[in-house]
Amino acid sequence: MEVFLGIPAADGIGIGTAFVIPEAVKRAIPQHHINIDQINRGWTRFENAVQTVTVNLSEQLDSLSRTDQRDKAQREIFETYVLMLEDPVFKEEVRDFYKKELFNIEYTVQFKAEEYASKLRQSGNDYLAERAQDITDIFGRVLDEMLDIHPFDINSVPDGSVILATSLSSSDTIVLSKRKIAGLALTEGGVSSHVVILARNYGIPTVVGLEAITSKVRNGETVIIDGKAAELLVSPARSTIEEYKQKIREEYLRKQSLKAFLNKPAITKDGILFKLYANIGTPEEAEMALAEGADGIGLFRTEFLYMAQSGASMNAAARSFSEQTQFEAYKTVLQTMGDKPVTIRTLDAGGDKLINSVDIPVFDEKNPLMGLRAVRLCLECPNVFKTQLRALYRASVYGNLKIMFPLITSVEQVKQCLEIVNQVQTELSNEKIPFKKDTPVGIMVETAAAALISDCLVNVTDFFSLGTNDLTQYTLGVDRENSHVSSLYNEFSLAVLRLIEMTIRAGNDANIPVSVCGEMAGKSDSIMVLAGMGIRNLSMSPKHISSTKELLSHFTIAELEAISAKHLNNL
Known part of the structure; x- marks a missing residue:
């Protein structure tokens, strides 16, 4: 048996057959004259x-x-x-x-x-x-x-596989989520990369940072992946397989015990109520959120709709994502959640989220994470932005919608977005199309700039949602997709915590809601710190909701505040 150690990414244990995904071959078309x-x-x-x-x-x-x-x-x-x-x-x-x-x-x-x-x-x-x-x-x-080029089709991966790859795209991960995949073992990708976030949402055990793993394991070998211990065991003995099967059974019993919290509110030991929302990327996941007892949707990542559509196969062409298609998706989620709030983030494309769409131009950027992405891209491509806003407002009559803009860095940016919102509302009114004019519009606080001017941003927004993944990345200057610098990615950095605290204070002073929808909202250690800082709204993978309810039930607010104070250096 060989054991390969990586970086823990998504908890869980999987036992299956190794399936190595080959590197993509790029098509090069020769050009010459013939006789x-x-x-x-x-x-x-x-x-x-x-x-x-x-x-x-x-x-x-x-x-x-x-x-x-x-x-x-x-x-x-x-x-x-x-x-x-x-x-x-x-x-x-x-x-x-x-x-x-x-x-x-x-x-x-x-x-x-x-x-x-x-x-x-x-x-x-x-x-x-x-x-x-x-x-x-x-x-x-x-x-x-x-040309005898045969691109690999992600749909060909058999059920029961542990996928070994250098990297996976988010669209590949969405496709795999609909299969019975035992685990993901990747060379590239950080613990807060979008592939890993999706894997956590779908309950796929994942380990990253496994150097050159595709050249070290053969197709068909029996492997065990342990997402928490960050281990990949290749060709394990029968006794080892039985040992890990027992761990899987124990984890199953643990999940069964958590069902006792399914229909209970999230309350601390001294009776303080929390609201636990779900992060989703597709309309189908809204059903999962409801089944896990979510109080609503705290983050609907709409870019994954584009990824899911283009991800039908590796050969899929770039496609337009029409207003009607988006409307139907948003309407489905709102109707699924009933009167529970649904916060839908406008398109967060670009940077590390590459989208194959005819509507979105491809830009050659030296540093795409600092470039034309998220709200910047939407303002650069106003037709794409208006199409999405039209679909959102049309869907608003079917539920309790909130709209959220990503990667805000200035008050002026928010005002530009709201101008387009006003244009869309005027168009819909002129066309006699019903919509909820008073739909709350908020922003993601995921840059140091937004946190530092949060006391100004409260004047142009209805709510804040802290995106701790990008906030940590941009504050510390660490690429969260890069496993080589993953040790520097620290959500508990004092710099990050002080920016979070600053945002909470600004929101409280202006009496606007503040929530956290980044990965910190779904981790036990950070949940305690955030709760002690005053956060009462958390949005996470649906699978973490019951365990978060259990965790909060063991503490009083005073105990949580003491935990936070230790991390905050007694701010």
């Missing part, structure tokens, strides 16, 4: 590739249910792809260009596909613009077949 006598040979390769891709799509179509709504979108995409591959007009255009210009067939296919897609994008028609991405995607698959 006339090479034309037929190249065209035959193209037609063979089209036939192979068509057959593969047909097989995937056959595997999808015709009645299950979850398969509906994927069926529509695949059916569109097949029609495009069989389009005689487009194929004839490719052939004419090929014979006339005498470029190699790979370059010809890429050129004509991009040319056609560009025309559709410039048509001014949303539907045709989305078909442009289908063209890019499906003929990209044809090119991969011609």
Whole structure:
């Protein structure tokens, strides 16, 4: 047996079969002229590739249910792809260009596909613009077949696997969450990376910082992953497997005992009430939050909607996320939660959250985490922002909605956002579309700038939500996705705690609610510190709600304040 040590990321134990995800191969299209006598040979390769891709799509179509709504979108995409591959007009255009210009067939296919897609994008028609991405995607698959490149499809991972990879995208993790995955063992990624946050939400045991792990373990080997101990055990003895099975049984019994808190309020030993909300990334997770006894949704990360859509397969093309699609998603969450509050964060794309969407331009940035991301990106792309705000306000009549802006750094930024809110409300009023005008609008406090001017920001916002992941990252100058500097990422840094305390004081003085929705809200040691600092609203992974209720029931507020004072250096 070999034991590999990493960095603990998401608690839990998994026993399964190792599945090593290969490194992605980038497609490089050669460009050169050919002789006339090479034309037929190249065209035959193209037609063979089209036939192979068509057959593969047909097989995937056959595997999808015709009645299950979850398969509906994927069926529509695949059916569109097949029609495009069989389009005689487009194929004839490719052939004419090929014979006339005498470029190699790979370059010809890429050129004509991009040319056609560009025309559709410039048509001014949303539907045709989305078909442009289908063209890019499906003929990209044809090119991969011609170049003998076979991108790995995350959907091919079998149930019961412990995934070993250098890194995973957030969209890959969303796909894996819908499977019975035993664990994740990654080389890259920090303890507060978005992949790890998702893994915690979905209850997938995860260890990061396992150097070159994909070259040290073979596919098919039996492995045990222990997220809390940060261990990966390869080819363990039968006695070791039994030992860990017993630990899994004990953890199961522990979870069963926590069900006693499921329908109870979160109250300290001396009767102080807390509100425990859930962090979610998809509409489906709202059901999970409700089942775990959440008092509402404290953070709906809407960027994961984009990731989930593009994450249908590794080959998925960039797509537009329309107002109607967003409206339906927000409406579903609000209706699921009934009269419980639902805080939806506007798009937090860019930086470490790369989104494959035609609506969002790709920027080449040397330091993307400090660049055009979150609210900055929304203000740079006001049409994207307005589309989301329209969908949010339309959905507001179906529940108890709160809207939240991410990565705020100035009062002026909030005012710019509110100007667009006013534009959207005026448009909806003119169109006679119902919405709740008094929907609360708040901000994320996740930069030192926001915390330092929190006494000014209270004048332009209805509530604060502390995003402790980015607040820690930006305050300490530590990349939270980087396992090499993970030892420097410290949420209990006095600098971070003082900024949190400053924000709480500003909120209390202005009588506006302050909550915490970062990872600190779901960890026992930090929950005690935050509670002692005066926080009474916490938003976390749904799976942590019952254990947090149990924890709070063991302490009085005075005891929690004493714990906080020790960390705060008696502020």
